[in-house]
Amino acid sequence: MPATVRVENLTFTYAGARRPAIKNTNLEIMEGEYIVITGPTGCGKTTLCRCLNGLIPHFHQGKMTGKVIVNGVDTYKTKVSDLSQTVGFIFQDPENQLVALNVERELAFAPENLGLPREEIRTRVEEAMEMVGIEELRYKAPYELSGGEQQRVAIAAVLTLKPKILVLDEPTSNLDPVSARRIVTLLARINRDHGMTIILVEHRLDLVASYSNKVVVMNNGEIVVEGEPRVALSSDYVEELGVGIPKILKLFKELQIDRSKHAFPLTPEEAVNILT
Amino acid sequence: MITAEEIWFTYPDGPTALRGVSLRIRDRELVAIMGENGAGKTTLVKHFNGLLRPQEGSVTVDGLNTLQVSVAELARKVGYVFQNADHQLFSETVYSEVAFALNNFGYPEKETRRRVQQVLRLLDLEKYRNSSPFSLSGGERKRVALASTLCFDPEIIVLDEPTIGQDGSQKKKLGELIHSFNLEGKTVIVVTHDVEFAAEYAQRIVAMARGRIIADGPSKKVLTNPKILEECALLAPQATQLAQRISERVKGFPTELVSVEEVASAIREFLGG
Amino acid sequence: MSVLQAFNFRRKNTVVHRLDPRTKLYLAITLLIVSFIFSEVVVLSLIFLFLLLVLAAARSLSQWFRTIRGLSFLLIIVVLFNSMFATLGYAITFVVRLLDIMACFSIFFLTVHPDDLAQALIHLHVPFDFAFTLSIATRYVPTLAQEAQTIIDAQMSRGLELQKGNMIKRIRNYIPILIPLIVCSIRRALSVAESLESRAFGSTKRRTYLHALKMAKKDHFVILLATLAVIVSIYYKFLVGLPSWLTWQIPL
Secondary structure, three states: OOEEEEEEEEEEEOOOOOOOOOEEEEEEEEOOOOOEEOOOOOOOHHHHHHHHHHHHOOOOOOOEEEEEEOOOOOOOHHHHHHOOOOOEEOOHHHHHOOOOOOHHHHHHHHHHHOOOOOOHHHHHHHHHHHOOHHHHOOOOHHOOOHHHHHHHHHHHHOOOOOOOOOEOOOOOOOOOOHHHHHHHHHEEEEEEEEHOOOEEEOOOHHOOOOOOOEEEEEEEEEEEEEOHHHHHHHHHHHHHOOOOOOHHHHHHHOOOOOOOOOOOOOOOOHHHHHHH | OOOEEEEEEEEOOEEEEEEEEEEHHHOOEEEEEEEOOOHHHHHHHOOOOOOOOOOOOEEOOOOEOOOOOOHHHHHHHHHEEOOOOOOOOOOOHHHHHHHHHHHHOOOOOOHHHHHHHHHHHHHHHHHOOOHHHOOOOOOHHHHHHHHHHHHHOOEEEEEEEOOOOOOHHHHHHHHHHHHHHHHHEEEEEEEOHHHHHHHOOOOOEEEEEEEEEEEEEEEEHHOOOOHHHHHHHOOOOOOHHHHHHHHHHHHOOOOOOOHHHHHHHHHHHHOOO | OOOHHHHHOOOOOOOOHOOHHHHHHHHHHHHHHHHHOOOOOOHHOOOOOOHHHHHHOOHHHHHHHHHHHHHHEEEEEEEHHHHHHHHHHHHHHHHHHHOOOOOOOHHHHHOHHHHHHHHHHHHHOHHHHHHHHHHHHHHHHHHHHHHHHHHHHHHOOOOOOOOOOOOHHHHHHOOOHHHHHHHHHHHHHHHHHHHOOOOOOOOOOOOOOOOOOOOOOOHHHHHHHHHHHHHHHHHHHHHHHHHHHHOOOOOO
């Protein structure tokens, strides 16, 4: 099965910058995977995810070499608006993603942009609302919503494009822990029930590590570690980079439990089962 | 010392943000104020430097009643570091940005230069002294904003959500920094919803929900109490969650633990190898 | 910002709110024309009473009065100023017409949501880009206002005193507020643009709409009445002449 996202030898330097933000990066993501991309500030993860829906190179100027193929399509040769029907993108600040009068109109915004017929728009709006579970917010204005609700609306608004892949750039940054967890479990549900490929850029690994099946750690514009979360995150190297690994992992490392005997846990539940 | 007595505050466009909040913060404490967005945390701390004044009740800072003093006067005692550094930056150079507060407070030229130099060195910003603050990275701009508050050496420092968007090592550096302020004798108040950060660096937690203080006590007591956590929309630190789960299977295992080290030693003690 | 209350949309469920925005645009324009046709204080006052009735029907009287109270000082100055150059009677007439004009605009802005206005413009074949710019600008006004307040708070926390100093110093004091505001606005604009791009904004010239504006019977009715009002006004003012009780002037 071909990879749904293929990054080949990608190097990108922002216009006016002295050094590339990402260099010689290679990555393959299969359909249905749930990937977490993390790394210290400035490592290039924000740049990398913007290469996946064409914002780089079409919106952000700079020099790009290498290739990004998404669902068989070369992002360099394809417009962002065309790519948006394959790759949905959620940004950090929900305030800057809600532009319409109310939630219903917000969800209609993207399909309206595509010029779809009214019945189709209506169907997509209803489906997205149901998928995310926000029917009761239908007529609310953006300022009437909490941060968590706003971000869920932003996700629904992107789902109306019927993408196969969702890329999220630190979507829980501004949210309190309970709202953040709600978003993370929503993503897990969409991934599990609808086969949506999830690519999540995150610092808050304690929340997301247990849902993902692969963690990609970047540093200085390169991918330095890639693998199953338990293994990738428990390496000392990753901790030294400044990545905030889940405290459970830290605890197990402190206990100096033999890694070859037990797979390291990502949640307190797993940890208890190992210890007792 | 900061004393808040039964303060009520309602914003002009509606929401009643504080409903009878009483609090006393003594000198040299390191307090974390926690709760979900909209609980009233930021509203509360804005009363400490006079940005907001209570409609009922009173706030006293170092003996001064905030209803009788200007923000500028209180600002000398209470340094407030805002969440978004970009809301402060406007100067041509990092030097003048940091010197802004000192100029406003009327410090003489020589003193200003000394203080700016000192704080730039402390925060590793010396090489940017003559650069434009806008040319710096996000993390560097945050440090400039912090520097511009530290330079006038306030006795009380308030930080509003300082950990948002920060990676692990940045959080660690920040935690160590506020810990060192506290050791120097400063009172530090951190508004945050980052439980792990609060567990690691704060001695006292004030948990709020819907305009009221739900709990006020040592982190061991507040962050380990499921009822309080639920009411304030907080999650327990992972180490605490583990301790509580272990205690369900192992009789007598302590549950009022918040740090990785504490739980690790408890595990070694109770579970042997 | 209570002075601007008369132009601040509030969501309410009144007959006036439920009218099509194009109807309300037409109504505002026709009433404006009628206010200009007449210079008789009695007629203008009757028009004013009618406009107050419409505002009452829109349950927005108290909002409107809040603005008038805020501007009352200015209005008195206008009366005094005008009476220096003409009679007091003329000055009062002038102010009544001013109130009529303000009420016309208020009725429009109080009952039409910016998005509906954008939609009305689109139906009137104004290019989508322009209409959308209008609605997105209005959507972010409260956000911008909040950001401005945060910036003011942040700078005051560094000892900035906005009320102190002579005129020049006071103007200079706004630099630490304006610069961050502009920079943050530009950053926000770029962020919003990224989001729009990622949602296929501008991908086709043939944009479609989930909601279409539809004129109901009440809209046709109001448009008819409004048109009649203009015709009747012109008829009576220029062709037939007004009865004496309507042309009474204030003897001052």
